[in-house]
Amino acid sequence: MTAAARSTPFLAIDTQILDRNIKRMAAQAADTGLVLRPHVKTHKSIEIARRQLAAGAVGITVATIGEAEVFVGAGIDDVFIAYPLWVDAPRAARLRELSRTARVRIGADSATGVSQAAQQLTGSGIEVVLEVDSGHHRSGTAPGDVAEVALAAHRHGMTVAGVFTFPGHSYAPENRATAAAQEGEALLSAANRLRDTGVNPTVISGGATPSAGFTVTEVLTEIRPGVYVFGDAQQWELGSCRKEDIALIAYGTVVSHAGGRVVLDTGSKILGPDRAAFSTGHGRLLDHPEARIVHLSEHHAVADMAGARLPGLGDVLRVVPNHVCSAVNLVDELVVLDGASVTTWPVDARGRNS
Amino acid sequence: MTAAARSTPFLAIDTQILDRNIKRMAAQAADTGLVLRPHVKTHKSIEIARRQLAAGAVGITVATIGEAEVFVGAGIDDVFIAYPLWVDAPRAARLRELSRTARVRIGADSATGVSQAAQQLTGSGIEVVLEVDSGHHRSGTAPGDVAEVALAAHRHGMTVAGVFTFPGHSYAPENRATAAAQEGEALLSAANRLRDTGVNPTVISGGATPSAGFTVTEVLTEIRPGVYVFGDAQQWELGSCRKEDIALIAYGTVVSHAGGRVVLDTGSKILGPDRAAFSTGHGRLLDHPEARIVHLSEHHAVADMAGARLPGLGDVLRVVPNHVCSAVNLVDELVVLDGASVTTWPVDARGRNS
Numbered sequence: 001m002t003a004a005a006r007s008t009p010f011l012a013i014d015t016q017i018l019d020r021n022i023k024r025m026a027a028q029a030a031d032t033g034l035v036l037r038p039h040v041k042t043h044k045s046i047e048i049a050r051r052q053l054a055a056g057a058v059g060i061t062v063a064t065i066g067e068a069e070v071f072v073g074a075g076i077d078d079v080f081i082a083y084p085l086w087v088d089a090p091r092a093a094r095l096r097e098l099s100r101t102a103r104v105r106i107g108a109d110s111a112t113g114v115s116q117a118a119q120q121l122t123g124s125g126i127e128v129v130l131e132v133d134s135g136h137h138r139s140g141t142a143p144g145d146v147a148e149v150a151l152a153a154h155r156h157g158m159t160v161a162g163v164f165t166f167p168g169h170s171y172a173p174e175n176r177a178t179a180a181a182q183e184g185e186a187l188l189s190a191a192n193r194l195r196d197t198g199v200n201p202t203v204i205s206g207g208a209t210p211s212a213g214f215t216v217t218e219v220l221t222e223i224r225p226g227v228y229v230f231g232d233a234q235q236w237e238l239g240s241c242r243k244e245d246i247a248l249i250a251y252g253t254v255v256s257h258a259g260g261r262v263v264l265d266t267g268s269k270i271l272g273p274d275r276a277a278f279s280t281g282h283g284r285l286l287d288h289p290e291a292r293i294v295h296l297s298e299h300h301a302v303a304d305m306a307g308a309r310l311p312g313l314g315d316v317l318r319v320v321p322n323h324v325c326s327a328v329n330l331v332d333e334l335v336v337l338d339g340a341s342v343t344t345w346p347v348d349a350r351g352r353n354s
Numbered sequence: 355m356t357a358a359a360r361s362t363p364f365l366a367i368d369t370q371i372l373d374r375n376i377k378r379m380a381a382q383a384a385d386t387g388l389v390l391r392p393h394v395k396t397h398k399s400i401e402i403a404r405r406q407l408a409a410g411a412v413g414i415t416v417a418t419i420g421e422a423e424v425f426v427g428a429g430i431d432d433v434f435i436a437y438p439l440w441v442d443a444p445r446a447a448r449l450r451e452l453s454r455t456a457r458v459r460i461g462a463d464s465a466t467g468v469s470q471a472a473q474q475l476t477g478s479g480i481e482v483v484l485e486v487d488s489g490h491h492r493s494g495t496a497p498g499d500v501a502e503v504a505l506a507a508h509r510h511g512m513t514v515a516g517v518f519t520f521p522g523h524s525y526a527p528e529n530r531a532t533a534a535a536q537e538g539e540a541l542l543s544a545a546n547r548l549r550d551t552g553v554n555p556t557v558i559s560g561g562a563t564p565s566a567g568f569t570v571t572e573v574l575t576e577i578r579p580g581v582y583v584f585g586d587a588q589q590w591e592l593g594s595c596r597k598e599d600i601a602l603i604a605y606g607t608v609v610s611h612a613g614g615r616v617v618l619d620t621g622s623k624i625l626g627p628d629r630a631a632f633s634t635g636h637g638r639l640l641d642h643p644e645a646r647i648v649h650l651s652e653h654h655a656v657a658d659m660a661g662a663r664l665p666g667l668g669d670v671l672r673v674v675p676n677h678v679c680s681a682v683n684l685v686d687e688l689v690v691l692d693g694a695s696v697t698t699w700p701v702d703a704r705g706r707n708s
Contacts, residue, residue: 086607274627354363
């Protein structure tokens, strides 16, 4: 069986490229003395997390308790929920259950939030890592405000392990190095404020895939990139991966030549609708770099072939999603191409939003 | 149990609003002499399709063979796959299986595509409806070209039931009536070309939710709206539903006040990342119409409250997704609020892309 024998659209990964990507980031972290704690929201796959750990990752990062439950349930015993959870009683019960078999850390970015968490999690051994805004302006306190949050944690008996940030503003052309520098500055400032309160931060954590190559290694102890395992059109266009590093591909069939363009069945329900301001289209055709997907709806991707001869109706093309985290979360399984063999891996944590 | 007792984020529907929406569109179609064949890709729910049929819909519209399999498997016996399928042997086998228990029609928009389909489906009784471009410029032939496609179908023994279009350009403010008028013109022209070839079209089908109220009822026989069952922020902002007609809501918890804004856990993995050019944000807060979601990532929706007092950390807010079809496809089940009772309905056809 070949991948082409499956009905399109589907997502397929090349394990040789995947393993190369996993090893490259692990080597880069090791060479610079950083702990690698990859964000597994990208792949939501137990098999891929295991490969990351085997290559040297110290543990994993997740976004939700539901994701943590999937990976801890599979035996992974060190998980950071990099999110300012509101820990009510039901969430506390789930976190306590996780902490029976894994080291669990959670995020917090306010005195109110950390007080709530600490009171709900008394005696669980769960630690908190304080989130700092390094320029992405999503969640996170200003670096100068971490002391107040740390003091609230201490007041309720919760251990502060350190600080983290997400330099999401590295998702812009020419901004990767600047965002990494701002990440380093914000984390250094926050770590120093923690030290002022008597905490010696053991975790100083940052890192997205676009910024990972520019990490201020004198400041950070840990990076949490996710997308690097697969790459995608965003990373390709940002310059943080090469075309030949892209491990996950959507396969689509040409269904129409309407308007002198190519219409593929890889719509937004398989590619994901994401389109960053810097993106040149709604995804890219791997084997036609000059083409652009100019229109995307749920079941149609319309590609302008830039004057090239149109692929024939019924032809199967390889499409690179803009944002691979969104694409993977749309399917129950990934087709796995390993040399001549074709199997599938489940997307174990698909849809685990809560 | 109340909806608020579940861990956010989740999607919930109000059945009273849902049933009102279903009945309103059915009455509108009946009053204007149109057949209603709702597109079920919006809800992917057998229960909701049954309610639409009970209210007067003649059958359903789907986008993929996989969706058809779910609904025909549940006993629905009249399905139109409104898509220019490339019918290879595996797809032909699946379509033949469907045709054993249901009336099946498929789309086509080229002589090559319809010849392929006709040859694969000989003797199945499956009919084709020819797709026309009425101004959305996605798939579909020019109205003048349908004769050529019809002749190719006839040459290979396939019955042409009629013509269809999707007036997707009605998704723009001030364009709803114009798009409906263009839909009417294109379908009339195409139907007349079919008559020239000796075909009397029994199906002249159009209709999206924004254009449905402007349908040229003298031309069309059928409409295929989908989103009307739920409504969403796009329809609200287009003026094709009212705020109080919105039947599907995402429930999210306030997790952060970073930057003086409200950060909710309703990220793009529950709302969907869709944002149309005309949208004022990444979704809307139902109970704070003045607020705008100014930033959306996978697990964070950042809302600017426009000067209003910030809802407290831990508060649960109601969020209206921009595009409900994308949101529903992200979850395995919908929470169902029916007066005091809270149950769930499965999203039966979630992820059935092929």
